[in-house]
Amino acid sequence: MTSNNPAxxxxxxxxxxxxxDFPEYDDxxxxxxxxxxxxxxxxxxxxxKGRGSQSLVWNFPLDITFKSTxxxxxxxxxxxxxxxxxxxxxxxxxxxxxxxxxxxxxxxxFVPESTSRLQTFTSWLMGxxxxxxxxxxxxxxxxxxxxxxxxxxxxxxxxxxxTKDMKKLGYETTSEHSAATGLTRTxxxx
Amino acid sequence: xxxxxxxxxxxxATGFPQNSLFCKWGVHTGGAWRLLSGLKEGQTQVDMxxxxxxxxxxxxxxxxxxxxxxxGWPKLHLQVWHQDSFGRCQLYGYGYIHIPSSPGQxxxxxxxxxxxxxxQDQLAEMFVGGGPQLRSPDLIYSGADRYRLxxxxxxxxxxxxxxxxxxxxxxxxxx
Numbered sequence: 319m320t321s322n323n324p325a326x327x328x329x330x331x332x333x334x335x336x337x338x339d340f341p342e343y344d345d346x347x348x349x350x351x352x353x354x355x356x357x358x359x360x361x362x363x364x365x366x367k368g369r370g371s372q373s374l375v376w377n378f379p380l381d382i383t384f385k386s387t388x389x390x391x392x393x394x395x396x397x398x399x400x401x402x403x404x405x406x407x408x409x410x411x412x413x414x415x416x417x418x419x420x421x422x423x424x425x426x427x428f429v430p431e432s433t434s435r436l437q438t439f440t441s442w443l444m445g446x447x448x449x450x451x452x453x454x455x456x457x458x459x460x461x462x463x464x465x466x467x468x469x470x471x472x473x474x475x476x477x478x479x480x481t482k483d484m485k486k487l488g489y490e491t492t493s494e495h496s497a498a499t500g501l502t503r504t505x506x507x508x
Numbered sequence: 509x510x511x512x513x514x515x516x517x518x519x520x521a522t523g524f525p526q527n528s529l530f531c532k533w534g535v536h537t538g539g540a541w542r543l544l545s546g547l548k549e550g551q552t553q554v555d556m557x558x559x560x561x562x563x564x565x566x567x568x569x570x571x572x573x574x575x576x577x578x579x580g581w582p583k584l585h586l587q588v589w590h591q592d593s594f595g596r597c598q599l600y601g602y603g604y605i606h607i608p609s610s611p612g613q614x615x616x617x618x619x620x621x622x623x624x625x626x627x628q629d630q631l632a633e634m635f636v637g638g639g640p641q642l643r644s645p646d647l648i649y650s651g652a653d654r655y656r657l658x659x660x661x662x663x664x665x666x667x668x669x670x671x672x673x674x675x676x677x678x679x680x681x682x683x
Contacts, residue, residue, distance in 0.1 A: 341559050388515055388570055410566055413515050416670055417613055426520065426564035428555060459568050463530070463551035466591075469520075470558040489513075490673045493610040493683065 324483040326386040331414055333477040335378040338395060340427075340471030343407055346374055346397035348473065352382060353390045353411070353457040380477075389414045392453045393473050395427055403445030408471050409456045414479070416491045421477045428467040510676045511544075514571040514582070514607055516669035518552060520564035521588055523663025524600050529563040530554040531665065532587045535571060535607070536649055538580010546571035554591050562666075569669065578681065582607040585648040586665055588620055592637075599641050601662035604649040608671050610683050616667045621659040 338346060380391070395408040408427025415421045430448040432438040441447050455461060484491060514535075521529055534549035552565040573582065585604040589597050601620025608614045624630065625640045633639045647654065676683060 388513075390568065411568065412517065412566070413568065413570070413670065415613060416515065416672055421613075426566055428553075428564060428566070431556065457568060459547055459550045459570075462553040462567065465553040466556070467553050468556050468558050469564040488675045488678070490611040490676065490683075491670075492612045 324486050327484045327487055327489065328482040329384040329389070329414065329416070330480040330482070331380060331382050331384070331477055333380045333475060335376050335380065335393065336474040336476050337376060338374045338471060338473045340374070340407060342470065343397050346395050346407055348376065348393055348395045350391055350393045351453055353392050353454065354384070354387045390457045391475070392456050393425065394453065395473065399445060401445050405445065405447045406449040409450055409453070410473060411456045412475065415477055416479070416481065418479050418481050421479065422474065423477070424472045424474045426469050427471045427473055428469040431466040431468050433466070509574045509576060510679060510681070511674040512573045512575065513672040514569060514669055515672070516569050516667060518565050518567040518569065519666040519668055520555070520562050521663055521665045522562040524588065524590070526590050527561070527563055528554060528556045528591050529600065530589055530591060531565060532589065533584060535582050535584050537573065537582045540577035541573050541575045541580055541582065544572040544574055581609060583649045585645065586618060586620070587645065588662070588665060596637065598637050599639060602642065602648045603665060605667070608669065611671050611673045613668070613670050616669060618665045618667065620662045620665060622662050624658045624660050
């Protein structure tokens with residue numbers, strides 16, 4: 319495991335998609351994928367359905383290691399509407415944290431909105447709501463300035479992060495080192 | 509050369525009079541900084557929250573800068589706009605915040621302000637909407653020539669940024 323001149327750093331992520339909080343919807347399932355800029359790598363998986371009054375618990379595990387990239391996780395939540403069709407209930411994305419340790423992050427979920435009232439009504443009737451065809455749009459910043467969305471819930475993710483060789487490559491991701499030296503300096507003055 | 513990574517998102521905004529909001533953002537740096545990858549400006553989607561007061565954008569920011577000096581540390585400036593049901597856009601606030609200089613995860617709150625016109629402008633605004641805007645967005649993040657500006661405070665924009673520094677200690681910089 320020892321390397322004298324590392325060329326890459328590793329980012330290991332353990333975690334879970336813990337629960338969802340959608341005040342108006344029930345009976346939801348979620349898909350997630352990891353989005354990496356170069357090259358594109360997508361793993362999607364369907365979780366089990368959850369039932370609950372206010373908070374839906376999934377407890378779905380995440381376990382993946384990345385090499386020298388800045389990954390994001392994109393979560394999509396789907397559920398049945400009044401007619402029984404599966405519609406998108408929310409999309410959300412977040413960068414995987416770089417600082418080692420435990421992180422709990424609630425991410426807001428949003429759905430694209432129809433452009434007119436007539437379209438909202440017909441899509442409600444037909445069960446074909448507007449959805450994002452490509453999860454890339456949720457992860458990237460470009461092309462979002464023309465979309466109208468409605469945010470309607472949260473999904474809580476928990477991450478445990480371990481990094482390897484980031485310090486050797488010169489990256490500083492926490493300021494604990496400087497905080498510690500600050501403390502020793504003041505105690506010497508006393 | 510030292511490098512700086514800014515990875516995070518503009519989470520959303522709260523405290524504005526109406527909820528259907530979007531944000532135009534940009535990052536301004538001094539001359540010694542060079543952008544290696546990432547988009548340094550953009551516009552978020554328009555969010556209409558179903559429940560609650562906060563509009564959520566979750567707009568990703570992923571920038572990689574390299575620098576020869578500490579002057580001109582990156583500043584993120586924002587303009588929050590409101591889009592009504594007819595598709596008209598109205599300015600709701602300007603704000604700016606310095607990118608944190610210590611590495612790690614930071615949860616930031618950026619306060620915003622809006623220019624206020626004369627009492628005739630304010631009366632017209634009450635009926636028709638609209639309002640005065642800055643001619644050049646440079647004034648959002650520079651302190652010069654502000655004393656004649658009459659403004660009113662608006663809501664707050666929340667951001668979560670992870671700052672990663674590289675090779676700063678080689679040049680003797682402590683952060």
